[in-house]
Amino acid sequence: MGTLILYDTTGAWGWLGEQYAMQAANLASRFGTWQARPGSTYTAGQLAGYAAVIYIGSTYDEQVPTAFLTDVLAGTRPVVWMYNNIWQLTAQSPAFPTTYGWNWSGFDTSTVGAVRYKGTDLTRYTGNAAGIMDYAAVDTTRATVLAEAVRGDGTRFPWALRARNLTYIGEIPFAYADMTDRYLSVADVLFDVLAPQTPTRHRALVRIEDVGPDADPAELRAIADYLSSARVPFSVTVYPRYVDANGTYNNGVAQDYSLAARPDVVSALRYMTQRGGTLIMHGWTHQFSNAANPYSGASADDFEFFRAHVDAQDNVVYDGPVPGDSQAWATSRINGAAAAFTAAGLAVPTVFEFPHYAASAPDYAAARTKFPRRYDRGLYFRNQLAGGTVDHTKYGGQFFPYPVTDIHGSFVIPENIGNVEPAAFNNHPARLPADLIDAARRNLVVRDGYASMSYHPYLGVDYLRQTVEGVRALGYSFIAASAV
Known part of the structure; x- marks a missing residue:
């Protein structure tokens, strides 16, 4: 029957309602089909046509249709209600506090840096001052507290609770989310609502990142030897053409060569596949033209399918589609990459990853047409649900703790715990x-989630070994991307 997602649209920040709805839809796709529409369009009885509904109250006091309030209170379908x-x-039902066992009291704007869920403290950005709903009373014989907000002084109050058919989350869980965030609790709560019989299992993925014709074959072989010995299947993301358009790494002399010109690298890639590796297409050149995009114009440094620059505060700022961007242009890049794999005597990969996880809506359409799967995190743009011209200046990114079919229409293999970065960069701390x-x-x-990482081979084997052993010790089982 699928999931109905309703979202707010009014106010100065009304566009965020659609953004949050896209993220909710991406997660809901794990469980089946979905439809998303503005809450204002709801008509009586619609809820009965769906397995469940998610309402995202992003705009304070936006009018919710009385028909929806009535249908929620009828209790015939599970409802997840977020925030406003x-x-x-509650005004629609004077008996709400006794029927559901709780009543709201107002937003608490204390500094909250953690949300405790299943005994685990998930992080929350402390600069998020939007407030979290607090409660006048909670009758725990009628309502179950699913998660608690933990204030800076250690005191706690309900962050999410469930009574009867209603699950209420006291803030927008998609705002400021990162890899250890309270967003993970919502990703899990959806199992309760949409697939409560799902068994618990924990799987892990390893992806070796940014391998091009300029790679060191010895490093690739060492990585393959370790992972093979540890019985860990893995993926290898490959851009098959190396371009240093400005000679940044070659004394000012430009370079441009493909895999076929580096037989030692091709041999190392074959060696990796013989030891459990699967090649992933990672763009064509992993850079764009001779522009600093945002760093040097050299492969693996730069974005290929999106424009970016570094601002005065050392932040990478996304600027939008590249000049000449279109679905046809992106398809030509993919075709160029495929030809380079073929020229090197390698099979063309069947999975795609956008360089630096960034592309335009037409580029995502090109990837969907050419590949059954992506293996990355996506960007999602204004008007992709609402219709009309896609606005690439208003967007959000999202990672997934399990596979989804995102709003671009692609099956997405998750990558959700990041990569090792021994030094800080662009205001991001080091990650070990x-x-x-x-x-x-x-x-x-x-409960049915992943720990999926990426790793650069130039870092050697030690960091990789530490990470693999640590993740495995938590109870994760390593699988190949093809098994997702």
């Missing part, structure tokens, strides 16, 4: 194996 306008539901292992530990709250 719950007062309209302990950080990835910690992210995997928190992801255990997702």
Whole structure:
């Protein structure tokens, strides 16, 4: 029957309602079909046509249709209600506090840096001052507290609770989410609502990242030897053409060569596949033209399918589609990459990953047409649900703790615990194996979830070994991307 997703649209920040709805839809796709529409369009009885409904109250006091309030209170379908306008539901039923066992009291704007779920503290960005709903009373004989917000002084109050058919989450869980965030609790709560019989299992993935014709064959072989000895299947993302358009790494002399010109690298890639590796197409050149996009114009440094720059505060800022962008242009890049794999005597991969996880809506359409699967995190743009011209200036990114079919229409293999970065860059802190292992530990709250990492071969084997062993010790089983 699928999931109905309703979202707010009014106010100065009304466009965020659609953004949150896209993220909810992506997660809901794990469980089947969905439809998303503005809440204002709801008509009486619609809820009966769906297995469940998710309402995202992103706009304070946006009018919720009385028909929807009535249908929610009828209790015939599970409802997940996020954040605002719950007062309209309670006003519709004077008996709500006794029927459901709780009543709201107002937003608590205390500093909250954690949400405790299943005994695990999930992180929350403390700068998020939007407030979390607090409660006048909670009767725990009628309502179950699913998660608690933990204030800076250690005191707690309900963050999410369930009574009868209603699951209420006291804030928008998609705002400021990161890899260890309270967002993970919502990803798991959806199992209760949409697939309660799902058994618990925890699987892990390893992806070797940014391998091009300029790679060191010895490093690739060493990585393959370790993972094979540890019985860990893995993927290898390959851009098959190396371009240093400005000679940044060659004394000012431009370079441009493909895999066929580097037989030692091709041999190493074959060696990797013989030891459990699967090749993934990672763009064609992993850079764009001779532009600093945002760094150097050299492969693996830069974005290929999106424009970006580094601002005065050392942040990478996304600028939008590249000049000349279109679905046909993106398809030509993919075709160029495929020809380079073929020229090197390698099979063309059947999975695609966008360089630096960034592309335009037409580029995602090109990937969907050419590949049955992507293996990345996506960007999602204004008007992709609402219709009309896609606005690439308003967007959000999302990672997934399990596979989804995202709103671009692609099956997406998850990558959700990040990669090792020994040094800080662009205002991002260093990330060492302990950080990835910690992210995997928190992801255990997702009952059928993944710990999926990427790793650069130039870092050597030691960091990789530490991470693999730490994740495995948590109870994860490593599988191949093809098994997702």
